[in-house]
Amino acid sequence: MNLSSLYIRLQHYDRFQVDQMMSAISHNEGVNYNEKNFCTLLIALSHDIRLYVDKIAINLRQGSCILVLPVQSYTVESTNKEAQLARFTFETFEVEELTLNKVAYPPLLYGYPYNLLFSQVKQVLGNEANRFCSSLSILEMAMMQGRLQLILGMMAQLDQQATQLHNEEKINLVQQTVQYMEQHYDESLTVEQLANMAGMVRWQYSQQFKILTGKKPTDYLTHLRINQAKELLCNSAEPLRKISRQIGFKDESYFSRCFHKLTGNTPREYVNIYFHTQQKTVIDSFGREIHVPKDATRIVTDGKFTLGELLVLGISPIGAAISVMKNSLIYHNKLRNIHSVGYWVDPDKIAQLQPEILLLSYFHPEQDLQKLDAIAPTVILDSKFSLFERLRYIAKLFERSTTAEKWITTYEDKVRVVRRQLADAYVAGETAAVYLKLGEKFYIMGQNGLAASLYESLGFRPSAKVMHLIEQKQAWIEIQQHQMNHYAGDRNFILAAPQELQTVANCPQIAALTELTLGKTHIIDYTWNYDDPITRGRLLEVLPYIFKKKTM
Incomplete structure (x- = not known):
């Protein structure tokens, strides 16, 4: 069923402001819903809006559009007193010659946000995006019906782009070469060699690689090597020429130029900054102000709601509570170099690892938080965080927000x-x-x-x-x-x-x-x-x- 072959009949349009407290916005407000095939399209005109569809929380950004089915109920809330939503209520019909046959909903994902550019949404809505309304004239209804069709078309286009982007076979082949690069970055690798591994010509491989990683293959390899160099520089007494060879650079001068280009510092300057690093202040779920190192690399975590998040951000903790989880995780092969700190977190085992920061996803009252803080600054996440919220919080903590947003978009x-x-x-x-x-x-x-x-x-x-x-x-x-x-x-x-x-x-x-x-x-x-x-x-x-x- 194609959206272009359907007839969308607008029943109601309005725009309303969301109260700070939970506001029960029913999708039968002001409209007769005796027939159960009316869909609702909600459009976030502001930031900081949380929508609950059948009690499941969904965070909306400005420009987010979400389709709610007739069988679903929803409520909204916001900490922003001026937060606003636009709402379309409509019926969908399939056109067969001169007959309109009702269909349950248009061929779009329901209960899942389409994050459109707000500038485009605002342009389509026109003046209706800037004024409150509860009733429209016949002419205005006709105009809004056309605008609704445009918004639905933009949502369908987003689906189409996602489908085209994710040609699974090509992405999987390129992903295998990315994993190979991460394991063999110290070897002499060429784009031609990697393209051959993926069974593609060079230009096609480079194009797919950039779609997947956001970088050219050569830039990605350089970043891998420089990131490893940072760790060796701060945790090894080896001379610079030996470190450059260990990470795949044959020429020490070229390594230094690449390092300076990516970090803004020479290798020697980076080491000096590392050992005289400044701290930053973060707020944990207990409302505590925690002073943590800006470039912490020695991280210990409990694991259940943090370990996979750290790994997907490219951060490997030195310790985690993996004694029970290890065998039941699908990514147990990524845990080889992570030390176990017990079933939860054993302060004695943690202290032996000399961490710079402790990251916990939950905290037992019987545990001594002061004892953990004495070992290293301890940050506790909000247990109510959803996956995206956890990932964004951890990414911000370790300055990996760009990586987090790329993962979320890909997901x-x-x-x-x-x-x-x-x-x-x-x-x-x-x-x-x-x-x-x-x-x-x-x-x-x-x-x-x-x-x-x-x-x-x-x-x-x-x-x-x-x-x-x-x-x-x-x-x-x-x-x-x-x-x-x-x-x-x-x-x-x-x-x-x-x-x-x-x-x-x-x-x-x-x-x-x-x-x-x-x-x-x-x-x-x-x-x-x-x-x-x-x-x-x-x-x-x-x-x-x-x-x-x-x-x-």
Whole structure:
């Protein structure tokens, strides 16, 4: 179904200001919604707006456009007293000769923001973007209907661009060469050699490489080498000529010129600055002002909500609480050089690593925070942060914001591609529930792990009982086996240990759940039950195979 072949009939348009406190903005306000096929398009005219669709939080930036289905409810809030939203309510029809056949919604992603340029949105909306309105004349309605069609067209164009951008085969081939560069940066590498590895001609490879990394292959390799040089300069007593050879430069003078070009300092100046570095002040989730080194490299973290975030930003901590997580993470191969600091964080083990900063995603009251602060400045993240919020906070802390935004943009584009691939795999507005089986015990997940991907990225809605958990801020609870049906959605996902995947289907309670939901039950390895960016990104690659696999 193509957007250009549809007829969009505007029912209502208005613009309103969001109160500082939670404002229950119902999408049936001022309009008769006896028929259940009215969609709502919300457009953020200001920054700092948080939208809740079926209780799932979505942060909107200025220019964000989001489609809400008739079966979905929403509320909005903002810390900005002058925050404003524009709202279109409309019906969608498919035109067949002289007949209009109603369709549920236009072929766009629902419950997921399209981040358009606000200047373009404002130009399309015209004067309506600058004045409040609750009712329009017939002429104004006709004009706004045309503007609505333009906005929807811009959203569809964004989808098309994302699909074209992510030619998976080419991206995967280039990604393999990027990994090769990261492991062999000290060797003599040429663009021709890397292009041959990817099976592409040089110009095509360079083009795809820049789309993926934002840099030319030669620039990316230079950055890799210089970043390694920084670490060696500050942690090694080797002479400059030896360090330059260790990172792949044959000529010491050329190395020094490249180093100065990228850092603004000569290698010697950089070392002097490093050992006389200034500090910066950050605010953690406890509201504490923490003074941390600007260029900290010796980082220790607890791991669950920080480790994948650090790694995807190109930061490898010297220690993390990986004693339990290590075997259940899909990226366990990236943990070889990270020291374990216990189940959570053991102060004695941490002290041995001589860290410059401690980054914790949660804090137990029984732990001695002062003892940790005595070892190194300790920053505690807000446990309510979503993935993007965590990534942006950590990126800002370590001055990697550009890297974070590139990852987020890439992830959003991948979501669009995957949702297109899964267009026929599930129905718009389906509810979902995620169960975790550990031995004989069963748990129902709230909004973390796999559930976060389903609700925040794929557009599934939590079942009623799961939504109650989310409202109560519960990440998960243990349930009895006879309670499984109480939390069931239209589609259910059972997470289990790899060795149990073949036998878990024989569990009577799961069989009953499958019968209740007409067989829409997927059994998945519990290594996907993490909410870090590495797992979330790789999960998008395997989701089409999960949905294609025969359900129970």
